Amino acid sequence: MEFPRVTVVVLNWNRKEDTCECLDSLFESAYPSYNIVVVDNGSTDGSVDLLRRRYASAALLALETNVGFAAGNNRGIEVALRQGAEVVFLLNNDTTVAPDCLMNLARAARELPKDSVLGPKILYYDRPETVWHFGSRWDQKALELTAVARNEPSERWAQRLRVDHIIGCAMWIPRRALEKVGMFDERFFLNYEETDWCFRAARAGIPLFVIPDATVWHKISASFSSSAQMVYFLERNRLLWIEKNFSGLQRWRLVARKEIPPKVKLLARLLRRCLAYGLFFLARRRSKLEYYGRRVRLNYAAVLGWCHYLIRRFGDCPAHLLKS
Numbered sequence: 001m002e003f004p005r006v007t008v009v010v011l012n013w014n015r016k017e018d019t020c021e022c023l024d025s026l027f028e029s030a031y032p033s034y035n036i037v038v039v040d041n042g043s044t045d046g047s048v049d050l051l052r053r054r055y056a057s058a059a060l061l062a063l064e065t066n067v068g069f070a071a072g073n074n075r076g077i078e079v080a081l082r083q084g085a086e087v088v089f090l091l092n093n094d095t096t097v098a099p100d101c102l103m104n105l106a107r108a109a110r111e112l113p114k115d116s117v118l119g120p121k122i123l124y125y126d127r128p129e130t131v132w133h134f135g136s137r138w139d140q141k142a143l144e145l146t147a148v149a150r151n152e153p154s155e156r157w158a159q160r161l162r163v164d165h166i167i168g169c170a171m172w173i174p175r176r177a178l179e180k181v182g183m184f185d186e187r188f189f190l191n192y193e194e195t196d197w198c199f200r201a202a203r204a205g206i207p208l209f210v211i212p213d214a215t216v217w218h219k220i221s222a223s224f225s226s227s228a229q230m231v232y233f234l235e236r237n238r239l240l241w242i243e244k245n246f247s248g249l250q251r252w253r254l255v256a257r258k259e260i261p262p263k264v265k266l267l268a269r270l271l272r273r274c275l276a277y278g279l280f281f282l283a284r285r286r287s288k289l290e291y292y293g294r295r296v297r298l299n300y301a302a303v304l305g306w307c308h309y310l311i312r313r314f315g316d317c318p319a320h321l322l323k324s
Contacts, residue, residue, distance in 0.1 A: 008089045192238060
């Protein structure tokens with residue numbers, strides 16, 4: 001079997017312990033033709049010094065600031081392509097990989113349509129026999145992506161499947177697929193960038209498959225600093241994703257059914273919670289203040305995300321949301 005040259009791109013941001021565990025698992029790989037590029041996204045926890053000292057055989061690209069998931073991975077992909085990679089394997093730093101993961105992805109790639117994008121079976125790190133992600137499919141009737149096997153026992157899913165979406169946590173992307181589809185849209189910063197990329201891949205005729213015998217374990221949402229930050233990115237970026245990937249009647253059906261009703265309800269809920277917060281503030285009910293305060297902040301983050309989409313403010317979230 002001829003093995004394509006694979007470059008694994010691992011993005012780190014202030015989680016050096018996770019990254020070390022991820023890299024240690026990669027260095028146990030049975031795959032004969034791979035190298036690693038670690039992109040540090042402006043960490044302030046000593047990650048760069050530790051990674052440079054401990055993993056001399058891995059290329060380290062140290063960025064001055066946190067440019068986000070999309071841009072950080074783009075910088076790593078650029079390095080990989082300059083190095084002559086035939087395949088880029090994007091991998092979150094809060095994961096570990098099975099020793100045969102790359103080998104089984106390469107075997108599947110030989111048997112599937114040329115330039116297919118592949119995703120491994122991703123299991124929960126703390127529930128290692130339970131599926132976290134095994135691809136998603138677009139439900140045209142419900143107008144939503146539906147996870148194929150979320151929270152199912154891993155053993156039930158032993159067949160390769162064609163899907164519409166592979167999570168950016170772990171993606172096997174052939175060079176020619178990148179050349180056809182392009183890089184991640186850096187406006188997303190964090191979240192929905194890989195969803196957008198998968199839909200662009202479909203339009204370019206690139207098929208996506210998930211591979212059951214390629215295994216990754218994921219610690220889930222280690223990249224988010226706060227709940228408010230996560231809500232902000234999800235709300236803002238979903239609107240950008242809809243704008244980019246749907247048009248005409250389909251877009252308006254999606255907005256009318258999936259966007260407007262929940263947003264109207266959330267605005268009403270935000271007003272009620274602000275009123276309740278004010279009343280409990282006057283009554284000096286500390287426990288109630290904490291409860292309603294958290295929920296007001298989350299609702300506020302959602303509304304801010306919508307507003308920033310409308311005024312075309314993309315990139316990182318406002319700094320004050322990181323403290324929520």
